[in-house]
Amino acid sequence: MSASHNPISIQGVSLETIAKEFGTPVYVYDGEKITNQILTLKKAFEKVPLKIKYATKALTNISILKLVKRAGGEVDAVSLEEVKICLEAGYEGKDVMYTPSGVSMDEIKEVVGLGAMINLDSISILEQFGQTFGDSIPVCIRINPHIMAGGNAKISVGHIASKFGISIQQLDEILEVVARYQMKVTGLHLHTGSDILDAEVFLKGGNVLFDAAMKFPDLKFLDFGGGFKVGYKEGDVVTDIMAVGNRVSEAFLEFCEKYGRDLELWLEPGKFVVSESGYLLVEANVVKKTPQITFVGVNSGLNHLIRPMMYDAYHGIYNVSNPYGKPATYNVVGYICETDTIAAGRAIEEVRRGDILAIKNAGAYGISMASNYNSRLRPAEVLVWEGKAQLIRKREEFQDLIRNQVILDI
Structure with missing residues (x-):
């Protein structure tokens, strides 16, 4: 060697x-590598209004979070504690996407109080949120697109048997709850898994999001999650970020034209960044x-x-x-x-x-x-x-x- x-x-x-x-x-940790990864994503998606929401679960050290912020990234958190750590690192509540799974409404209420964007992934929690907040707090909804993607069954999270997200087959139920409480849905989200190699998986999921998005008139962003494959050994095939950026950006801009106005495209890279x-x-x-x-x-x-x-x-x-x-x-x-x-x-x-x-x-x-x-x-x-x-x-x-x-x- x-x-x-x-x-x-x-x-x-x-x-x-x-x-x-x-x-x-x-x-x-090599701080230069972290900032370069963020710059690479920005370059790949330079054609669209992009927000990079670093998935803090990968590495939550406050100094690393500050470095991400310095490079122009924002954050995605999956727990109340991660939200608080992000605030300690200098982020404002509006910079934080909160994407929990299976948590209590009490935790969600506390995060609402901290000003984070709330991303909901079950019909029951969506119902409770609507009962509690009505149209006063905007929300994002996590969709399960029923797409098997990722390099390992344990890190594939968008398939039909996954605990994550609300099934796309339940879209009518989502719309009923949203209408009942006049909820303001400003974002739709999906994440299919990790170690994804090519643009086709993102486009396949994106098409599910694009179709669903036409049902929500108040959207400000669509969140494509993360899951870009990084190299672990010499000769590993990795995600062609520039190709993914070009293909997904083109499809996204076509959708925005159809939707009638420009939205933001959000990504949630974790492993890719650090x-x-x-x-x-x-x-x-x-x-x-x-x-x-x-x-x-x-x-x-x-x-x-x-x-x-x-x-x-x-x-x-x-x-x-x-x-x-x-x-x-x-x-x-x-x-x-x-x-x-x-x-x-x-x-x-x-x-x-x-x-x-x-x-x-x-x-x-x-x-x-x-x-x-x-x-x-x-x-x-x-x-x-x-x-x-x-x-x-x-x-x-x-x-x-x-x-x-x-x-x-x-």
């Missing part, structure tokens, strides 16, 4: 130096040879990056301590008391005890899905911005584990 593929530095800052300064495990910016730096604790397999045991695991175990996701792994070492085949495993395989049968530059390994694509759903399983601590986070590595989250300490326990005198 050539050293050119080994991410030994970010913006000239050595990953090994970062590991020594901040310790391991540690998440490291995945490739992030690395999880870990240390090789053990190199364990058996008759058939050589294991590398590292000081991290599914508690810090669950995607390989949850989705069978591929994450590139490189030895930043020995970038010119002769590649050998390893199973990289974590220190959690479970089957905890980060990578199997992987060719990596020769690994020695104490070497620092960089796990790629850890920017999305790394820290945001991390846990304290096995009573392990969650890592620190570091942002490399303008050529400088800066701490943006402290490493947890033991007291953080027991801080909220109420210890009885037994």
